[in-house]
Amino acid sequence: MPQISSVLSSLNDTSDDGWGVYYKSLKMEDQGAKLTHLTIGEHDIKTRDSVLDAMMVSAKGGHTGYAVGPGTDELRTAIAKRCYDKTGKVTALEDVMVTIGGQGALFTAHKACLSPGETALYIEPYYPTYRGTLRATGANAVPVSTRSSNAFMPDPDQLRQIVKDTNARSLLINSPNNPTGAVYPLEMLQKISQICIDHDLWLISDEVYDSMVWDASHLSPSTLPGMAERTIVIGSFSKSHAMTGSRLGWLIGPPPVMEAANALNMVTTFGAPGYIQDAALFALSEGAHKEEEIAAPFKRRRDLCMGILEKQNVVKAIPSGGSMYLFLDIRATGLSGTDFAYKLLDNHHIAVMPGESFGASGAGHLRLALTVEESLLENALQKICDQATVLADANN
Ligand code: PLP
Numbered sequence: 001m002p003q004i005s006s007v008l009s010s011l012n013d014t015s016d017d018g019w020g021v022y023y024k025s026l027k028m029e030d031q032g033a034k035l036t037h038l039t040i041g042e043h044d045i046k047t048r049d050s051v052l053d054a055m056m057v058s059a060k061g062g063h064t065g066y067a068v069g070p071g072t073d074e075l076r077t078a079i080a081k082r083c084y085d086k087t088g089k090v091t092a093l094e095d096v097m098v099t100i101g102g103q104g105a106l107f108t109a110h111k112a113c114l115s116p117g118e119t120a121l122y123i124e125p126y127y128p129t130y131r132g133t134l135r136a137t138g139a140n141a142v143p144v145s146t147r148s149s150n151a152f153m154p155d156p157d158q159l160r161q162i163v164k165d166t167n168a169r170s171l172l173i174n175s176p177n178n179p180t181g182a183v184y185p186l187e188m189l190q191k192i193s194q195i196c197i198d199h200d201l202w203l204i205s206d207e208v209y210d211s212m213v214w215d216a217s218h219l220s221p222s223t224l225p226g227m228a229e230r231t232i233v234i235g236s237f238s239k240s241h242a243m244t245g246s247r248l249g250w251l252i253g254p255p256p257v258m259e260a261a262n263a264l265n266m267v268t269t270f271g272a273p274g275y276i277q278d279a280a281l282f283a284l285s286e287g288a289h290k291e292e293e294i295a296a297p298f299k300r301r302r303d304l305c306m307g308i309l310e311k312q313n314v315v316k317a318i319p320s321g322g323s324m325y326l327f328l329d330i331r332a333t334g335l336s337g338t339d340f341a342y343k344l345l346d347n348h349h350i351a352v353m354p355g356e357s358f359g360a361s362g363a364g365h366l367r368l369a370l371t372v373e374e375s376l377l378e379n380a381l382q383k384i385c386d387q388a389t390v391l392a393d394a395n396n
Pocket of ligand 1: 041100101102103104127174177178206208235236237238244248249
């Protein structure tokens, strides 16, 4: 038989891709177990009816043909306006391309910036698709580790050294962060930007959680001096508008990137479905307060969890400034995140993601997706703390 592409067979080259607990939890549910799911970043609410109605009106109105190109002018204009409203960066419709999800934007951005074999850096812990997405573009994907004790902020000196050692061409950052909830302050973004300028790097800034920033306003490195020409912003309707299944995202970048991205688009997706673009346009037209409504439960739940965690000292929470997640440090138990998560699933029917799923820097941690209503979440976190306390006592 002919061989499969070496690029694609390298995407999942580990025996456990970090999803083992999740797959086991699905199997248990199939067999009738009742579980509390704190695994994937899927809202507990659905896409709202008004948006679905707009989708239906558009489809029935005939917007079901090929929607070739970088997106409808109306939607690109509305995304550009949202970008301006959120960050103050003047953005034109030509700077925006609509993609198949934020995932499509991540792939397109890296494909546009890197030639095969060039090095693409990404910060660890990372959203689990990053490594495979970067590899799928043909890039040499290299993680940059961070430490729990430093709230998972990159260390600028270490980052600069890795850039030099690997002769990197791009850096992917994600703030607010999945899985840690870290939100990079201005000083951190300035330091990262300076490294990008000094070493002529592309900065790919994944901002899909930009509507979920709790204690400050969202900051985009694309607004910093000298960065507009080298930053590609990744956005998505998935999290801000509870439209995960509609698979609609965007990228915002300088003209050469848009040209390359358009060329790729013409030979891959051909563009996102027109009626879904119209639904997203309608969703934006309903205003920023609708995004705030969708985000609000996640802040409420973060605060609830912090209140529970304050009452004990075994499980530590990494300071979470945004996103849908809380990242817990369970190293006092002596168990890996994976072992702890399997125990939690078996003993208490609570499913969480082991920190190891997000790279080696996440070892000994758990990611909780705050995607269940408060009483269930409270109960689950209490059980996590109880299990951790028993294990930590036995460990001492
Ligand atoms: N980037 C991050 C950090 C994410 O967490 C996700 C999804 O969870 C994505 C990108 C992809 O989002 P989309 O559903 O728009 O493809």
